Amino acid sequence: MDRKQAQSLIGKMVMIDENQEGRFFGTLIEVIAPPRKTWRGKIEIKAVAELPIFKEEGSIIELESLKYTENEIIECNGSKLSIVDEEIECSYKESLTRATMQRWNELDKEQNKMKRQQHALTSFVSIHGLDLTLQDDYHAARVDIRENEQEQEHVVTYTFKKQRNQYILIDGQNEVLELEGCPFEFEWTHNGKSFIGFYEEAGTFISKDGERYSPKIGAAFSIDKKQFDPYFILRNELEPAALESFEKSLQSHGLTHENIVDCHNALLGQLLNAEGNNTFQGVNFLTFRGKQGVVMVQHHFNRTLHDHSNDEIYDRFEFTTEQGKRAIVTYTNEFSR
Missing domain, CATH: 2.30.30 (SH3 type barrels.)
Structure with a gap:
């Protein structure tokens, strides 16, 4: 020009x-x-x-x-x-959604092309009598082994310690998890019995059955790795009625929780950096991929937490398909204004 x-x-x-x-x-x-x-x-x-x-x-x-x-x-x-x-x-936000969907489709095509190339290479190996460890059966067996190993490593193991008057957990990589205000669910064994529960205070844990446990320094605890997953955390944060509405909308788009591809949990970041704030609002971005293609979900949230009264909760889920169709689901608890 x-x-x-x-x-x-x-x-x-x-x-x-x-x-x-x-x-x-x-x-x-x-x-x-x-x-x-x-x-x-x-x-x-x-x-x-x-x-x-x-x-x-x-x-x-x-x-x-x-x-x-x-x-x-x-x-x-x-x-x-x-x-x-x-x-x-379209608006700036809508154009950004479309551009993201376009990139997803490009990646899908690249992945499918790579799979076809791998299959062609395997056939080439077979035709020329080369190393049989590249054959499909051997590769599938190795994949099964890796998946089994990953299933066995679904937990992180920690050791209970006290450091500068603070109770902490340390994993095998010397990563420290501070227990004060920690929301995670822990598993431990005491007197030959397994328990699942949460950290309470002053070095004491409480099980779901209400039994308190004050471990000695060096006691072992474990956390299921899925608790570190932003999407798992988001689902647990939702009110039961909001989660039910969200799941019904997923089903109407031919999706389940298993179809999640990416989750940007902005609410989690705000909660972790609250520093006395009791009001949280923003947008979580979720990407799903199913038989009907890519679906983007924008989760608009607004939370006002109260110490001596019920919290005010608002959720709005905006679904956008790659065909441009949109659907909105809203949830507000009875205590919201």
């Missing part, structure tokens, strides 16, 4: 191509074209066209942060701008 063409597009939608940092839609506000210099465009960002690339640091893979936010005014070189042939009527 040259500067003359850009002048005719003022007030219209253009695309901003930031290469590895993604692509965006925005309204062209002004063309800045000083003599004998590269022209620039001033744009108001309206939507996301394509997500940024993944970045890898060692074993960690993350998406680059979004370069621009909704309604942000930017300036960029004219070489980054192009004409938009279609009308962009």
Whole structure:
């Protein structure tokens, strides 16, 4: 696009191509074209066209942060701008959902292609009489072994200790878990009997049956790893009626809890960093993948916790399918205003 063409597009939608940092839609506000210099465009960002690339640091893979936010005014070189042939009527949030779904579908295609390539390679190995350890039967057996090993390692084992007048648990990697205010469910053995319960206070645990246990230093405890899963924590935080409504909506989309792909639990982060706050609000982002494709769920939450009265709880679940269909489920407890 040259500067003359850009002048005719003022007030219209253009695309901003930031290469590895993604692509965006925005309204062209002004063309800045000083003599004998590269022209620039001033744009108001309206939507996301394509997500940024993944970045890898060692074993960690993350998406680059979004370069621009909704309604942000930017300036960029004219070489980054192009004409938009279609009308962009969705909101910034809706466009971000669509871009995310598009990336999921791309990853699915890559994964399916890789599986076909692995199958072709296995056939090649068989035809040429190469190492039989690459055969499907052997590979499947190794997968079964790994899955069994993982099932046996579904818990984290801790040792009970006291450090600077604080009671703590330490795992095999010397990671410390402070017990004061810890919400996790623990399992322990005492006098040959197994118990499940919670930490109470002053180095004392209480089982679900109401039996208190004051362990000696060095006593062993374990935690089921699923308790560290953000989605598991989110489900446990919901009121029974809210969870039931959520599960019914999942079923109507052909989904169960097993179809969860990713869970961003913003509420958990707020609760862990509460520091005296009793009001929490925000959005959790959940991604599911089923036979009907990808479904994004935005869980809008509002919590006001009270010491001497009932808590006020509000939940709204917004379902969006990759076909663009939306459904909303709302829950409010009787104590909310």
